[in-house]
Amino acid sequence: VLIIKHKDKLSPDYVPENLPHREEKIKELGFIFKDLLAGDAKDSERVVILGRTGTGKTATVRLFGKNFEDIAEREYGVKVKYVHINCYRHRTLYLISQEIANALKLPIPSRGLSAQEVFKMIHEYLDRRNIHLIVALDEFGHFLNTANTEEIYFLVRLYDEISAIIKRISYIFIVNESHSIYKLDRSIRDHIARRLIEFPPYKSMELYDILKYRVDEAFNDNAVDDEVLQFISNTYGYDKGGNGNARIAIETLSLAGEIAEKEGSPVVLLDHAKKANSTINPEIQEIIDSLSYLDLHQLILLKALIRALNKTKADEITMGTLEEEYISLSREFNEEPRRHTQVYEYLRKLKVIGIINTRQSGKGMRGRTTLVSLSLPLDKRLDDYIMQQIMVRL
Ligand code: ADP
Numbered sequence: 001v002l003i004i005k006h007k008d009k010l011s012p013d014y015v016p017e018n019l020p021h022r023e024e025k026i027k028e029l030g031f032i033f034k035d036l037l038a039g040d041a042k043d044s045e046r047v048v049i050l051g052r053t054g055t056g057k058t059a060t061v062r063l064f065g066k067n068f069e070d071i072a073e074r075e076y077g078v079k080v081k082y083v084h085i086n087c088y089r090h091r092t093l094y095l096i097s098q099e100i101a102n103a104l105k106l107p108i109p110s111r112g113l114s115a116q117e118v119f120k121m122i123h124e125y126l127d128r129r130n131i132h133l134i135v136a137l138d139e140f141g142h143f144l145n146t147a148n149t150e151e152i153y154f155l156v157r158l159y160d161e162i163s164a165i166i167k168r169i170s171y172i173f174i175v176n177e178s179h180s181i182y183k184l185d186r187s188i189r190d191h192i193a194r195r196l197i198e199f200p201p202y203k204s205m206e207l208y209d210i211l212k213y214r215v216d217e218a219f220n221d222n223a224v225d226d227e228v229l230q231f232i233s234n235t236y237g238y239d240k241g242g243n244g245n246a247r248i249a250i251e252t253l254s255l256a257g258e259i260a261e262k263e264g265s266p267v268v269l270l271d272h273a274k275k276a277n278s279t280i281n282p283e284i285q286e287i288i289d290s291l292s293y294l295d296l297h298q299l300i301l302l303k304a305l306i307r308a309l310n311k312t313k314a315d316e317i318t319m320g321t322l323e324e325e326y327i328s329l330s331r332e333f334n335e336e337p338r339r340h341t342q343v344y345e346y347l348r349k350l351k352v353i354g355i356i357n358t359r360q361s362g363k364g365m366r367g368r369t370t371l372v373s374l375s376l377p378l379d380k381r382l383d384d385y386i387m388q389q390i391m392v393r394l
Contacts, residue, residue: 003223003261003268010218010254012247015062020209021202022060028197029064033170036132037076045170046156048192051199052177053289054245058084060199061136061172068134079131087143088292093151096143097122100135116154126168136172141293156191201244204237210246211253219257219268227270228256235277248285252276283354284376288385290353296393297330297338298346303386304329305356305372316373318361319347333394347372 008014019026032047049057065082072080083103090099097118101108106125108118126133137143144152156171173192202210208229215224232252238244255276260268291299304326308317311325323343330337338346350356354375361369376382 003220003266004218004254004257005220006218007254010214010250010257012250015059015066016213016217017063018213019056019060019063020213021206022056022199025056025060025197025199026064026067029061029172030068032195033068033134036080036134036170037072037078039076039078044167045195046192047172047195047197049172049174049197049199050177052201052243052245053286054243054247054249055199055201056246057174057199058138061138061174065134065136065172079129080134081131082134082136084136084138086138087141088139091142091146093143093147093155094118096137096155100133104133115151119154123168131168133169134172135169136174138174140173140175145293145295201238202236202246202249203239203244204233204242207233207237207244207246207249211249214250214253218254223266224253224257224268225270228253228268228273231270231273232256232277243286248280252280255280287353287355287376288382291355291386291389294349294353294389295346296335296390297342298349299386299390299393300329300333300335301326301343301346302350302355303383303390305374306378306383306386309374309378316357316359316371319370319372322372333390335394 004010009016029047032045036045049061051057062084065084069080069082072078081104083100085096085099087096090096093115097115098108100122101118104122104125106122108121113121122133125131143155147155211229211232215229232249234240234242235252236242236245236249252273253276256268256272259275260272263272265272291302294302301322305317305322307329308321308325309315312321323340326343327337347356347358351358357373357375358370361371
């Protein structure tokens with residue numbers, strides 16, 4: 001029996017026409033950008049969106065961008081173009097400039113232009129056509145982690161080299177709370193975070209409304225029992241001790257639907273939701289998300305730990321063994337291994353994220369030594385993901 005009518009409407013990339021409990025945030029964004037509608041198009045705005053994973057940052061900003069473009073054109077006859085860029089995929093100034101050019105369908109000469117030159121072309125183009133551009137830089141933490149200070153300054157326009165035409169681009173910086181922008185240099189921070197909109201984790205009642213709306217869009221009529229929605233929203237509701245993550249709530253709903261279909265049930269029942277819930281582990285998901293913020297050598301160290309654990313078939317290894325493995329793995333990647341003290345620092349960081357555990361050896365070992373273990377079950381998916389993260393940094 002098919003009970004899911006539109007599977008695509010359950011996918012994480014889908015942006016619904018309405019976002020329950022984020023209407024106020026969309027209004028706030030509209031207020032910040034309202035001067036653009038006057039048609040002068042020369043007031044550059046910058047706003048930071050801050051919140052944890054799954055609080056609707058991406059969906060809200062996308063929906064705002066699309067609506068704002070339409071309204072500007074239709075009701076004010078003003079040309080506003082909205083571009084959404086994921087800095088996880090495009091983490092350098094150069095790639096960001098290319099993405100903007102692509103979105104504007106601006107042909108770029110194939111001879112190697114610098115990012116700065118591409119930006120100049122973009123500005124000229126916008127000026128010629130009297131367009132104001134709103135660029136949303138999603139997962140902006142990745143750019144901040146990768147870029148050097150000069151590039152960050154360039155992007156946020158502390159050095160107004162091309163100031164006459166500068167005001168044609170506004171930015172929405174989307175930042176995950178786990179990557180605090182407060183670590184940034186003060187002068188940059190003040191410049192970026194003039195305006196800040198925070199996205200709090202969802203409460204259970206809010207998740208209930210979000211799920212309900214999604215059920216109406218994606219499932220057949222009466223195909224989902226109300227208990228299912230209550231169970232999922234109570235499990236993840238921030239006020240009930242959950243993480244307030246709508247993405248995981250929707251994923252659980254979607255999986256519950258698939259389980260019900262597989263079992264031939266015409267309705268998704270509480271039991272299906274419970275089964276779905278037990279296979280989705282939000283803590284592990286959060287840890288995996290945070291891996292993307294690690295540096296190359298932190299990741300190599302983690303990979304070395306996995307390899308050493310696999311080799312020895314033990315649950316934990318000594319710091320000495322880990323360091324040997326780390327050194328040889330670094331060489332395999334043609335990377336100079338970092339010093340002992342630095343490695344200790346990396347280890348501490350991995351512990352903070354929650355992906356490893358360390359303890360001091362007790363009796364039975366000569367001297368005292370640090371023992372290191374992985375706090376997640378060793379599985380291939382995790383291993384592949386770490387490898388993929390290493391590759392993008394090499
Ligand atoms: P973030 O960018 O904060 O990690 P997303 O915007 O990617 O979060 O949201 C995660 C998922 O939850 C997406 O599938 C999104 O459509 C959905 N979602 C988040 N907030 C809402 C909401 N208020 N109403 C409906 N769906 C939502």
